[in-house]
Amino acid sequence: MRVLIVDDSRAMRRIIGRILGDAGFEVLEAGDGQEAIDVLEAQTQLPTLACVDWNMPVMDGLTFVTEVRRRPEWRAITLMMVTTESESDRIVRALAAGAHEYLIKPFTADAMVEKLDLLGLLPVSVGEPS
Amino acid sequence: MTRVAAPDEALVHAAIEQVWGSMLFSAAEPWPAGVAPEFETGLQAQIELRGDWNGRLVLTCDSGVAAQIAIAMLGVDPDEALPEDDVHDAVGEVLNIVGGSVKGALGGVLALGLPGVSETSASPASDECLVVAWRGAPVFVQVVPDAA
Numbered sequence: 001m002r003v004l005i006v007d008d009s010r011a012m013r014r015i016i017g018r019i020l021g022d023a024g025f026e027v028l029e030a031g032d033g034q035e036a037i038d039v040l041e042a043q044t045q046l047p048t049l050a051c052v053d054w055n056m057p058v059m060d061g062l063t064f065v066t067e068v069r070r071r072p073e074w075r076a077i078t079l080m081m082v083t084t085e086s087e088s089d090r091i092v093r094a095l096a097a098g099a100h101e102y103l104i105k106p107f108t109a110d111a112m113v114e115k116l117d118l119l120g121l122l123p124v125s126v127g128e129p130s
Numbered sequence: 131m132t133r134v135a136a137p138d139e140a141l142v143h144a145a146i147e148q149v150w151g152s153m154l155f156s157a158a159e160p161w162p163a164g165v166a167p168e169f170e171t172g173l174q175a176q177i178e179l180r181g182d183w184n185g186r187l188v189l190t191c192d193s194g195v196a197a198q199i200a201i202a203m204l205g206v207d208p209d210e211a212l213p214e215d216d217v218h219d220a221v222g223e224v225l226n227i228v229g230g231s232v233k234g235a236l237g238g239v240l241a242l243g244l245p246g247v248s249e250t251s252a253s254p255a256s257d258e259c260l261v262v263a264w265r266g267a268p269v270f271v272q273v274v275p276d277a278a
Contacts, residue, residue: 009219009220009226010216011200011204011216011219011220012223014204015153015205018205055226055243057244084226084229084230084242086230104230105226105227106148106231107152108152
């Protein structure tokens with residue numbers, strides 16, 4: 001399975017990439033919502049999952065989620081917000097726009113893996129020899 | 131117009147502890163009383179809060195401390211020399227997450243800006259800052275309300 005990590009922080013992309021790489025994902029990256037759309041448009045094999053920050057330059061995460069949901073050809077992509085935005089109204093807005101899950105920064109690797117498990121997206125048994 | 135109180139020291143410290151613990155795998159101990167924190171040159175990260183309270187959070191630390199924070203956050207070899215851009219990015223993201231926690235705890239309607247990081251030789255006024263210890267070195271965090 002492939003994941004697209006959309007975050008303007010390289011450090012955060014690296015951290016999330018390591019967690020998801022360990023969980024068996026092939027990782028794609030983008031630094032903002034517009035770059036993420038460009039990455040998706042260039043793919044012949046779409047990612048199963050996109051992890052999306054909210055506050056980014058150029059195009060924010062909520063706009064990206066809305067754009068992905070607008071396009072029928074991208075309907076199969078599971079969207080998880082990974083963001084510092086912790087207020088309940090923000091969570092409701094993201095879920096209403098089409099996000100499937102919501103993970104608040106700061107988070108632990110275990111919390112992210114738990115979200116993947118909830119989404120049924122753990123391709124390997126994390127922590128077990130592969 | 132300011133409609134919620136400025137983030138106080140306890141709230142900011144709680145946010146730093148949360149971020150230090152989960153992302154940097156370290157405790158955020160208060161700087162020991164009676165010991166003057168020293169600073170010469172380093173990095174300064176800033177992030178704005180806009181809405182029911184207007185101002186910014188400013189994090190300042192020595193360049194070596196910034197590099198150690200980035201190494202801890204990224205989980206790389208302690209002897210690895212990270213590119214300057216990666217150190218700036220990591221310190222900015224640490225403040226971004228602290229800012230998000232502060233924003234969530236403040237209540238009201240607030241928007242968080244994007245972090246900016248620059249080099250500085252201006253020594254923070256430690257009596258106006260929350261100072262926490264990172265492996266024996268000071269990290270200065272200041273809450274700066276907009277001028278009235």
